[in-house]
Amino acid sequence: MASLQLTGVKKRYESVLALADVSFDLADGQFMALLGPSGAGKTTTLKSIAGVETPDGGEIRIGGRLVNDIPAEGRNTALVFENYALYPNMTVYGNMVFPLKAPARAEKFRAESATQRVFEVARTLGIASLLERRTWELSGGQRQRVALGRALVREPDVFLMDEPISHLDAKLRFEMRAELKRLQRDIGVTTLYATPDYAEAMALADVIVVLREGRVIQVGTPTAVFNRPIDTYVAHLLGEPHINLLEMEIQSRSGRLAAVGQGVEFAIHPSQAELLRQRVTKLITVGVRPSEVLVSPTEPDGGGDSGTVIAVEPRGATTVLVVRAGGQQVVAKVGGEQRLRPDSIVWIGVKPESLYFFERESGARVEVPHGEIDAAGASR
């Protein structure tokens, strides 16, 4: 176990810039999620830490030790590959004992204790009965456990996981998510977990690092990143259905501020009004999460904007509605079964305190001064 620091790590493949500037600190024993869509640089970051990719610049430190010039075999990391990368020429046991028989660890795990260690880990993962099997005889979930087991047996300084459960079916993914969380807590190993799925990142991690095109754009605890996204990109990445981003204008309505755009009007909460009043440009992007959109089939007392339902997606306990109001399209997530159907007329509204305001040009959130990153959760 060890801490992990990346400082200005860069990597370019022929014509593609994979990592522009990746820096973050991961404390000993922490669970950090690298969140970003495919192509954001998650895999390259993990492989650079493991030592199978060589960054063009920047520093990587494991436990304070600069490892840039140490080859992969000398770093004592473990990486669970997205495609598992099991050795097809070995049995499950062969795969799991392989890291323990490596020259670097042969001293630490003498033959007998190596076998014992493999059995121990296999039992924890529930694959003790599969040890004699060949890799092609395993199901996807079993392969994933073997890959996990092969990573765990060695007691790594840093545990790296590259979308380890993204190819499992939904039910198994949910189970493994809980199991990974438990495992990480039990073992207490420093873990970096790459995923494109915000729910996975929020469920598992102590800290989330959001990557975009090879750059770290926000670091924070799951709730901080979710509730105080630094820009529209982060706001859009976290949350399902995605946050509504509406192009609006700040206008004064009988002394109070409101966001107005294409036939939709939202009142602005007094606590945010002061900041918005001082702005030079009145053009703004307003964000509102679908769960914060209020939908009623009749006109509410305070008034509101009427719109037409264009799609209804029942999800059991909740229903997702797509409403066209004026020139805007708003997605709402409402509780319970809805008797609404396409073409129904509804009134939409929002709680003023639930609105996010972003710069129209840069997408940066208005409340957060540029350059300040919320690192409240980065050290506990």
Add this chain to the structure above:
Amino acid sequence: MLLAIWLAFALFPIYWTVATAFKTPIDIYQGPKYVPFIDFHPTVMSWERLFGPQNFSFFKDFANSLLFGSMSALLAVLLGAFAAYGLAQYRYKFGFYKNDDIAYLLVSQRFMPPIVAVLAIYITYQKLSLLDSRLGMILAYTAFDLPLAIFLLRNFFEQIPVELEQAAAIDGYGKVERLLRVVFPLAAPGLAAAYMICFVFSWNDFLFALILTFDNATTLPIMITNLNTQMQPMWWLLSAVGIVVMVPPVIVAVFLDRYMQRQVLRGGVR
């Protein structure tokens, strides 16, 4: 039906050779005789001659053929595997030459008629005293097999997901160990096929042996030709030798077939 016709064409010469090996000289020269015990009486005369006391060099040449075939194929596959791995996993650039160009350059050596190379090798070997030596023959065959082995193996190495070798690196293994313990075992079908092709090439080769050897390092093809030309054509004996010559490549093929059939990459990556 077509297959049956083709099979008849393919197998008849082999049958004829086998039949001839059990005939007496008289039966051979009396025109076509096909069915043993009816057309002619089988004898083991040629076989007694082949394995008994003899005035020709069957055992020495057989051993030479076996030695050259197995050793040059082993060297070509071993050296070829490292070269092919390099071409598959690294990006090279020498001036205009990139990986594909290098691979093409290597294979292009096989476009050249071997006779062109043989004369140069002859002169070189004369200076190096490698003429008619076993070492010289192994080296010559290795050099000639190598391009084909590299070409063949490169494709196999390209099919191995790079993550498998990366996993071995992270698991704590150095470069050479990664190759020997993970990469090469996964290329087993390719290694087996390349070995087979290289073995058969040197086993069948006539030209190199004809020009570069004359006594010590002669091989079976040379011996067969000598049997034909130095004495009267002893078809019965030639046929017996012919059958013996067919056997080792078949054994090699049957043995290596197990490796070629295996689907080694199954179950490794998702």
